Amino acid sequence: MKTREFNPARLDLTKLAQAGTAISGELDVSTRERLAQVQDSSSTPAERKVSWTARAELRSQRGGAKQTWLHLEVQTSLMMQCQRCLEPVDLAVDIAPWFRIVADEATAATLDAELEDVDVLAADGPLDLLTLIEDEILLSLPAVPMHEACPRVIPMTYVAVPPGSPAALPGVFDAATGTQTAPEDEPPEHPFAALATLKLVPRKN
């Protein structure tokens, strides 16, 4: 059984399971609207591809119809905007989810609540594997993409606060009212107490 006998956009999972083979392919990120959207627009990603492999299994269960399972392996990398330094960050995606296939959404919802470690997927008929791959990549992306270590330091600078001004006193300074809330306990004398008169502010360019 060859891969080209299966159409990933309308995949017959039972046939794939019966064939006992894996199918694989490559997907151009730019052809998937939602993947293209999450990418950092300032970077022009060269030929971003998603590599995927899929295979299905029919598992016997005691006293019932066979269960269909789908195993996906997906690798790619997406260029997103780092939320700390705003530079592009390359995020590697390498996931290998298993899905138990059921016939309808109601069954999927019930099983999903019962089986914590298993993803349940409703597919009554051919499955759009490419949309599922896109969904799984999007789910795996961090909510707040960031470099582990940003390539550049965000420009911040210290400015001197005049001694005696509310901002220089220990405690919480409310800039809106210009009032100072005293700390509950007298802070111990700190070796860097002099730094208290310095405040970190974004540099104005």
Ligand SMILES: [Zn+2]
């Ligand atoms: Zn960064």
